[in-house]
Amino acid sequence: MPGEEDSDAPMPSQRATDERKVSPVSGEDNLSNSSPYVGDGVGTNRYFITSSSQQMQDSSNLCSFLPYANQPGPVCAGTDGSRYPTSIHYGSVLPSTGFSSSVCAGRSQFGSGYQFGHGSGNIYPSYQGTGSGIASMGLPAGTGGRAQVYLCNRPLWLKFHRHQTEMIITKQGRRMFPFLSFNITGLNLSTHYNVFVEIVLADPNHWRFQGGKWVTCGKADNNMQGNKIYVHPESPNTGAHWMRQEISFGKLKLTNNKGANNSNAQMIVLQSLHKYQPRLHIVEVPEDGLDDVRREAKTQIFVFPESQFIAVTAYQNTDITQLKIDHNPFAKGFRDNYDSMYTAPEGDRLTPSPTESPRSHQLVPSGRYTMQPFLQDQFVNSLPHSRFYNSERAVPQANGILSPQVEDTGAPQRWLVTPVQQGSGGKLDLAGYEGDYSTSLLPYTLKSLPLQTSHSLSYYSDSAFTSVAAGWGSRGAYQKKMASALPWSPRPGHTDFPDSQMPDKDKPREEEAFAPGPAWVETMPFLKPLDSEPSVYSVVCKRRRVSHGGSSTENSPTIKCEDSRPLTFRKETSSSSKNIGYCPFYAAT
DNA sequence: CTTTTCACAGTCGCGCGGATGGGA
DNA sequence: TCCCATCCGCGCGACTGTGAAAAG
Numbered sequence: 101m102p103g104e105e106d107s108d109a110p111m112p113s114q115r116a117t118d119e120r121k122v123s124p125v126s127g128e129d130n131l132s133n134s135s136p137y138v139g140d141g142v143g144t145n146r147y148f149i150t151s152s153s154q155q156m157q158d159s160s161n162l163c164s165f166l167p168y169a170n171q172p173g174p175v176c177a178g179t180d181g182s183r184y185p186t187s188i189h190y191g192s193v194l195p196s197t198g199f200s201s202s203v204c205a206g207r208s209q210f211g212s213g214y215q216f217g218h219g220s221g222n223i224y225p226s227y228q229g230t231g232s233g234i235a236s237m238g239l240p241a242g243t244g245g246r247a248q249v250y251l252c253n254r255p256l257w258l259k260f261h262r263h264q265t266e267m268i269i270t271k272q273g274r275r276m277f278p279f280l281s282f283n284i285t286g287l288n289l290s291t292h293y294n295v296f297v298e299i300v301l302a303d304p305n306h307w308r309f310q311g312g313k314w315v316t317c318g319k320a321d322n323n324m325q326g327n328k329i330y331v332h333p334e335s336p337n338t339g340a341h342w343m344r345q346e347i348s349f350g351k352l353k354l355t356n357n358k359g360a361n362n363s364n365a366q367m368i369v370l371q372s373l374h375k376y377q378p379r380l381h382i383v384e385v386p387e388d389g390l391d392d393v394r395r396e397a398k399t400q401i402f403v404f405p406e407s408q409f410i411a412v413t414a415y416q417n418t419d420i421t422q423l424k425i426d427h428n429p430f431a432k433g434f435r436d437n438y439d440s441m442y443t444a445p446e447g448d449r450l451t452p453s454p455t456e457s458p459r460s461h462q463l464v465p466s467g468r469y470t471m472q473p474f475l476q477d478q479f480v481n482s483l484p485h486s487r488f489y490n491s492e493r494a495v496p497q498a499n500g501i502l503s504p505q506v507e508d509t510g511a512p513q514r515w516l517v518t519p520v521q522q523g524s525g526g527k528l529d530l531a532g533y534e535g536d537y538s539t540s541l542l543p544y545t546l547k548s549l550p551l552q553t554s555h556s557l558s559y560y561s562d563s564a565f566t567s568v569a570a571g572w573g574s575r576g577a578y579q580k581k582m583a584s585a586l587p588w589s590p591r592p593g594h595t596d597f598p599d600s601q602m603p604d605k606d607k608p609r610e611e612e613a614f615a616p617g618p619a620w621v622e623t624m625p626f627l628k629p630l631d632s633e634p635s636v637y638s639v640v641c642k643r644r645r646v647s648h649g650g651s652s653t654e655n656s657p658t659i660k661c662e663d664s665r666p667l668t669f670r671k672e673t674s675s676s677s678k679n680i681g682y683c684p685f686y687a688a689t
Numbered sequence: 690c691t692t693t694t695c696a697c698a699g700t701c702g703c704g705c706g707g708a709t710g711g712g713a
Numbered sequence: 714t715c716c717c718a719t720c721c722g723c724g725c726g727a728c729t730g731t732g733a734a735a736a737g
Contacts, residue, residue: 268730271694275728308691356693372692413693414730421730430729433699 287339326369
């Protein structure tokens with residue numbers, strides 16, 4: 101394939117249907133209103149992340165993402181028929197239907213106290229699924245605090261989210277990519293927790309890819325049975341353990357095989373062409389028999405809107421395909437041959453060939469490619485910013501799609517979600533992304549956490565060993581091999597963030613980013629894929645894109661946020677038992 | 690026509706076994 | 714000479730997206 105096509109020949113991915121040639125704005129029809137991602141995609145609108153508990157408790161805000169807010173008092177039901185109230189501020193995520201123990205069958209560590217529910221796992225009220233209730237056992241009051249969770253590879257998620265993330269599901273099970281990887285802080289060091297991911301329907305629609313974009317097509321099938329949760333294999337473990345390093349769910353597999361729920365606990369059963377939303381649950385493990393009433397206070401749920409995806413059996417959007425190829429190490433074999441691909445004269449390129457990278461000169465064959473964000477992000481690290489400046493500015497990212505520099509500038513960010521519901525209504529925030537982007541290229545900025553990169557870790561470069569180890573293999577393997585070569589500590593203290601590291605100027609941006617948004621609509625508007633108009637990205641870069649030397653840099657950051665501190669640290673004093681929150685957690689330098 | 694399934698090729702990491710070198 | 718540790722290469726399996734065929 102490489103070398104077989106001239107520069108104008110369609111790339112393999114483009115040989116698909118015409119529909120697939122168009123960068124979709126999924127759900128555009130349904131989400132066109134109130135989309136914050138207008139114009140450049142980053143949009144002038146910022147979402148507001150508030151530390152105010154009141155706002156977080158504002159059900160109206162919640163409604164934009166968690167319609168359960170309108171439900172009457174959430175109730176968790178145990179298998180024994182008992183029910184325990186959950187004082188979720190933003191609506192229950194626990195339908196009142198009973199729990200099921202089947203999901204956790206075989207997981208001895210979850211044996212006694214509680215079971216995970218499974219079923220439809222809907223997060224919108226219109227569904228009558230069996231729910232995905234999670235009960236937690238109570239723990240002594242005062243143990244632990246409100247956890248904060250960083251979505252470590254959020255920039256990568258954002259990249260995909262801009263095009264409406266698709267996740268392949270197969271009978272054998274397919275790993276997610278990007279995979280879920282979190283940093284957790286705020287746990288009690290000695291308290292034991294179970295950590296698991298639940299994937300629930302994100303909206304009540306059936307989706308189809310039509311006309312180059314995702315559109316709704318009837319109602320979703322809410323009767324889908326099967327496992328909807330994936331318990332981290334290291335569960336249960338102490339808070340110290342969970343906070344020690346990234347918590348990666350790279351081995352989580354998605355399947356459409358309903359029979360897989362019992363046979364393979366690593367699989368989550370989904371339905372093709374349905375939209376799903378992963379949620380992270382942190383549940384304190386009971387160490388003594390506490391009454392049910394206290395259980396609810398020990399479950400924290402985190403939702404990252406950018407991790408929403410549509411399950412498919414075959415990729416529909418070539419942009420997603422290309423992003424997968426470019427960033428997923430396992431798809432390296434599908435990346436283009438640089439040597440044969442890039443033979444254009446140097447003069448044809450707008451972007452100078454970085455001398456630092458032996459391959460870089462091959463990456464930008466012509467001006468058409470110079471602005472490909474993920475090309476930039478591949479080697480922006482190795483180039484003086486000035487070398488990129490012109491090109492960055494020369495081609496506005498009309499759709500605001502990517503600000504890929506975030507993760508590749510060597511300053512990947514951590515994104516924190518507090519367990520409490522943000523008042524944002526779950527709007528996906530790109531401000532940080534933009535900020536990061538600007539970190540390397542623009543005069544203003546939210547600066548991401550500086551992160552050293554090692555070219556020796558080219559494959560995972562900045563995402564590095566932790567995510568790789570955690571995500572693709574054992575968490576220790578890579579660290580064992582690479583730790584000695586890494587100049588930084590993989591184990592930063594992260595719970596303390598000095599205010600001095602948080603420029604005030606950044607706060608408004610973050611807050612804006614999570615400003616209360618429209619109430620829940622059929623398809624959460626705040627999750628609208630960022631651009632409602634054809635992106636430069638998609639228009640210009642319809643040809644198959646190439647990555648540089650296989651750097652899936654942003655897969656997941658390596659380092660914990662030792663230098664970061666929350667801009668908006670929620671001081672949730674509520675007695676809420678379950679808290680669902682999602683908000684990127686910005687750190688400034 | 691749409692969606693799903695399957696075989697395929699390519700990349701990678703891991704584990705095994707042999708080769709090598711040092712010390713007892 | 715034997716034992717042990719380390720290094721290296723090979724094979725296998727896991728994983729990916731592709732593209733054709735099958736299924737609905």
